[in-house]
Amino acid sequence: QQQVKQSPQSLIVQKGGISIINCAYENTAFDYFPWYQQFPGKGPALLIAIRPDVSEKKEGRFTISFNKSAKQFSLHIMDSQPGDSATYFCAASRTGFQKLVFGTGTRLLVSP
């Protein structure tokens, strides 16, 4: 119930392409779904987050799509750039600043 499943484990995308990473959860009490970007040797940095009351949120080249009935959410990176090459983690938490449960991570490589 506490797991967040993330796929794919790794992803290679051509520069300018769309990167898509998917996550699924089981706990319907989760109500905060962030995506984090992590570079080697650094802490995670928040990219974008969504609440279950909306189905999509866009910030620049990053979009979260959220399907409450399927208990799935995904990250789309449009016009992917080599600088986007990093590890991406989805996460989920319950109301009240409870602990974040992280997905297993996706290593994205954007080829020039």
Add this chain to the structure above:
Amino acid sequence: GAVVSQHPSRVICKSGTSVKIECRSLDFQATTMFWYRQFPKQSLMLMATSNEGSKATYEQGVEKDKFLINHASLTLSTLTVTSAHPEDSSFYICSSPRTGLGYGYTFGSGTRLTVV
């Protein structure tokens, strides 16, 4: 705003010694601090949750006597790895809920611990 400063960024220590990692909230009051451990190419695993002025809550399988957490003030939480061994070598990251700037969590920059 909502910055968590984590120190040191890297530390190498001898087996059997203790190491202290500090996380300071610079511009907000960190009532709660989450401590994570991350092994190479793996996800973040929650070790413990600390709340200011009370004992930390440890996740199952985490030795509380080995990983001592102190959260004595609203701006400082510390993790001490006692009697460190090579298997404790990992990347340790703290995180605090962010208040006042919208809902979210602020992460420290992480500490790479190498035990030799």
